[in-house]
Amino acid sequence: xxxxxxxxxxxxxxxxxxxxxxxxxxxxxxxxxxxxxxxxxxxxxxxxxxxxxxxxxxxxxxxxxxxxxxxxxxxxxxxxxxxxxxxxxxxxxxxxxxxxxxxxxxxxxxxxxxxxxxxxxxxxxxxxxxxxxxxxxxxxxxxxxxxxxxxxxxxxxxxxxxxxxxxxxxxxxxxxxxxxxxxxxxxxxxxxxxxxxxxxxxxxxxxxxxxxxxxxxxxxxxxxxxxxxxxxxxxxxxxxxxxxxxxxxxxxxxxxxxxxxxxxxxxxxxxxxxxxxxxxxxxxxxxxxxxxxxxxxxxxxxxxxxxxxxxxxxxxxxxxxxxxxxxxxxxxxxxxxxxxxxxxxxxxxxxxxxxxxxxxxxxxxxxxxxxxxxxxxxxxxxxxxxxxxxxxxxxxxxxxxxxxxxxxxxxxxxxxxxxxxxxxxxxxxxxxxxxxxxxxxxxxxxxxxxxxxxxxxxxxxxxxxxxxxxxxxxxxxxxxxxxxxxxxxxxxxxxxxxxxxxxxxxxxxxxxxxxxxxxxxxxxxxxxxxxxxxxxxxxxxxxxxxxxxxxxxxxxxxxxxxxxxxxxxxxxxxxxxxxxxxxxxxxxxxxxxxxxxxxxxxxxxxxxxxxxxxxxxxxxxxxxxxxxxxxxxxxxxxxxxxxxxxxxxxxxxxxxxxxxxxxxxxxxxxxxxxxxxxxxxxxxxxxxxxxxxxxxxxxxxxxxxxxxxxxxxxxxxxxxxxxxxxxxxxxxxxxxxxxxxx
DNA sequence: GGTGATCGTGCGTAGA
Numbered sequence: 117x118x119x120x121x122x123x124x125x126x127x128x129x130x131x132x133x134x135x136x137x138x139x140x141x142x143x144x145x146x147x148x149x150x151x152x153x154x155x156x157x158x159x160x161x162x163x164x165x166x167x168x169x170x171x172x173x174x175x176x177x178x179x180x181x182x183x184x185x186x187x188x189x190x191x192x193x194x195x196x197x198x199x200x201x202x203x204x205x206x207x208x209x210x211x212x213x214x215x216x217x218x219x220x221x222x223x224x225x226x227x228x229x230x231x232x233x234x235x236x237x238x239x240x241x242x243x244x245x246x247x248x249x250x251x252x253x254x255x256x257x258x259x260x261x262x263x264x265x266x267x268x269x270x271x272x273x274x275x276x277x278x279x280x281x282x283x284x285x286x287x288x289x290x291x292x293x294x295x296x297x298x299x300x301x302x303x304x305x306x307x308x309x310x311x312x313x314x315x316x317x318x319x320x321x322x323x324x325x326x327x328x329x330x331x332x333x334x335x336x337x338x339x340x341x342x343x344x345x346x347x348x349x350x351x352x353x354x355x356x357x358x359x360x361x362x363x364x365x366x367x368x369x370x371x372x373x374x375x376x377x378x379x380x381x382x383x384x385x386x387x388x389x390x391x392x393x394x395x396x397x398x399x400x401x402x403x404x405x406x407x408x409x410x411x412x413x414x415x416x417x418x419x420x421x422x423x424x425x426x427x428x429x430x431x432x433x434x435x436x437x438x439x440x441x442x443x444x445x446x447x448x449x450x451x452x453x454x455x456x457x458x459x460x461x462x463x464x465x466x467x468x469x470x471x472x473x474x475x476x477x478x479x480x481x482x483x484x485x486x487x488x489x490x491x492x493x494x495x496x497x498x499x500x501x502x503x504x505x506x507x508x509x510x511x512x513x514x515x516x517x518x519x520x521x522x523x524x525x526x527x528x529x530x531x532x533x534x535x536x537x538x539x540x541x542x543x544x545x546x547x548x549x550x551x552x553x554x555x556x557x558x559x560x561x562x563x564x565x566x567x568x569x570x571x572x573x574x575x576x577x578x579x580x581x582x583x584x585x586x587x588x589x590x591x592x593x594x595x596x597x598x599x600x601x602x603x604x605x606x607x608x609x610x611x612x613x614x615x616x617x618x619x620x621x622x623x624x625x626x627x628x629x630x631x632x633x634x635x636x637x638x639x640x641x642x643x644x645x646x647x648x649x650x651x652x653x654x655x656x657x658x659x660x661x662x663x664x665x666x667x668x669x670x671x672x673x674x675x676x677x678x679x680x681x682x683x684x685x686x687x688x689x690x691x692x693x694x695x696x697x698x699x700x701x702x703x704x705x706x707x708x709x710x711x712x713x714x715x716x717x718x719x720x721x722x723x724x725x726x727x728x729x730x731x732x733x734x735x736x737x738x739x740x741x742x743x744x745x746x747x748x749x750x751x752x753x754x755x756x757x758x759x760x761x762x763x764x765x766x767x768x769x770x771x772x773x774x775x776x777x778x779x780x781x782x783x784x785x786x787x788x789x790x791x792x793x794x795x796x797x798x799x800x801x802x803x804x805x806x807x808x809x810x811x812x813x814x815x816x817x818x819x820x821x822x823x824x825x826x827x828x829x830x831x832x833x834x835x836x837x838x839x840x841x842x843x844x845x846x847x848x849x850x851x852x853x854x855x856x857x858x
Numbered sequence: 859g860g861t862g863a864t865c866g867t868g869c870g871t872a873g874a
Binding site: 208209210235236240257258259260262263266267289293295405406407434435461462463465483487514516518624625626627628629630631632634783784 | 859860863864865866867868869870871
């Protein structure tokens with residue numbers, strides 16, 4: 117082992133937890149040349165090394181959270197790590213597992229602790245070796261753990277017999293999702309199999325609501341979870357919001373399919389020109405909201421490099437690009453040997469470490485304050501300020517401009533979100549769903565694991581004590597009957613639940629292991645090289661142009677059976693015509709803040725001159741329509757209702773008006789209703805008088821409620837309840853109706 | 859003069 121620096125010995129650190137680590141682990145720390153343990157590593161030792169507590173480690177990106185969890189865990193395993201798998205690490209991404217495997221292997225090698233990784237890209241040979249002589253640490257995805265339950269159900273108890281720790285990385289990515297629900301169920305089923313609890317450690321960078329995260333980590337006993345928080349606190353933030361005017365679309369040009377000389381409208385050029393000027397020569401991330409915009413800007417910026425006779429510095433990065441193209445881009449950014457900018461979707465919000473970047477650019481309305489915060493965390497490490505530039509386009513106004521353009525809702529929503537970001541508020545994760553789709557999966561998986569289960573046992577394992585605690589016994593019986601009718605289940609003469617004909621088929625296909633739904637995608641190939649995949653929902657013709665991988669292509673052939681599109685390089689690409697006002701579920705707080713921005717007169721210092729103009733226009737139009745005093749206005753044949761509340765309230769209100777025979781369109785912040793204002797007011801008054809509407813009265817008007825993977829098997833009434841819990845807010849809508857009428 | 863509405867994650871086995 118290497119030298120022991122005496123003056124800056126890690127054992128000299130303040131709280132002195134270092135000495136509790138195993139001597140070999142201490143030696144590894146010295147060998148790394150670390151002067152001291154990081155804050156989170158220091159505080160994590162005591163609660164984890166005891167081997168009995170559930171722990172959440174919350175600290176910023178690249179703060180050494182993995183080591184914080186595994187220095188104490190490895191200390192416990194250093195003398196003996198055999199007999200069975202002794203610690204499980206669960207990661208949301210294969211790439212993250214590969215990263216952590218490299219890091220952990222270095223630590224564990226000298227300790228004689230075997231480290232195994234297990235996911236879809238790991239060879240059968242490695243997997244069978246672990247099954248033959250299980251030991252040490254297992255790094256695995258939730259899906260592969262699911263596969264273990266189904267394929268190795270009877271061997272699981274011995275495989276995990278001596279399990280002492282379960283570590284969950286990127287905990288926040290699981291909270292409130294189908295995948296997170298699946299994970300909770302799997303963790304619970306591990307403990308049922310072993311007939312004892314196994315301490316859990318959750319790792320995360322951004323956990324706003326710690327009690328909620330703790331309850332997710334250990335359902336029913338969240339208050340007993342030890343919270344270790346070592347965030348350095350908010351550093352300096354440099355912020356700018358840049359406004360742009362977008363010309364009204366030239367219909368003639370759009371109809372004829374003709375494009376401006378450079379193939380793009382000038383508006384994108386303005387944003388692109390500023391991005392090019394400010395970012396080139398350094399390392400930055402550009403978040404562009406959709407894969408389509410990522411491709412658009414990556415292509416534009418690459419061509420600007422060409423024009424300036426520079427080597428390309430801009431690369432696209434999104435989930436449909438092939439692994440090779442993504443890894444090339446990530447490696448180039450991480451290496452920092454030459455200037456590299458990645459134009460990306462949410463792919464670079466979390467996960468693998470690409471190192472700190474100079475700045476973050478956000479093009480278009482951010483999806484949420486929470487994701488903005490996460491994105492910001494990628495810049496300004498090592499003491500420097502975090503830099504965020506937000507680019508926003510608003511349409512040039514004409515006599516017929518729609519109300520949302522007149523009110524500059526994109527700009528105002530972005531200002532509202534930045535204001536909330538500055539007060540340190542961000543959206544809590546979704547909660548309240550029943551997750552019936554994942555209950556289908558977990559029930560079938562439980563049956564496959566044991567070869568069959570009694571209904572009472574299944575209810576107790578999954579609902580009573582498991583993650584589906586909100587499902588009553590009565591509902592469960594109804595649910596089982598529905599699955600029986602659809603041949604997912606059958607029942608033996610002694611009442612044991614078995615897989616039915618359909619159940620057998622879906623469980624035995626590998627696509628069963630994931631809890632989330634996926635769309636059918638085409639593979640894009642150019643001269644034998646796979647560029648990536650793309651969901652294609654409309655017919656593609658030979659000769660069609662498209663942009664992908666940051667370049668322009670022409671379709672040569674479409675092979676529908678093989679789901680392959682063959683491409684050749686092309687000089688021009690199609691451009692999107694419209695940009696949605698916002699994406700995803702906007703929170704109540706954001707819309708309340710928007711109203712405050714409209715009604716106020718302060719001008720945030722981070723607005724550039726054009727953005728200030730647009731803000732002034734928005735406020736003038738807000739006043740002109742009298743929206744400070746009222747929330748219903750009539751324009752032409754449309755009545756506009758402003759509930760100043762989030763998407764759940766707006767959606768509920770729209771359904772309630774539809775239930776009264778009105779034709780309603782939801783445009784984010786505004787509901788547009790066809791008809792007379794008096795009719796709309798009458799409907800709202802009736803709604804207020806009758807009290808909060810019942811779910812069933814509203815979901816009747818929803819065309820498609822089956823949105824999750826196995827929803828098609830769930831009885832209609834249960835599905836409606838799940839839909840209402842996820843997407844509606846009846847109390848909020850009732851209060852909003854009262855406010856609107858005031 | 860008026861469309862369209864996000865992103866991302868994952869996978870076993872047999873047989874050639």
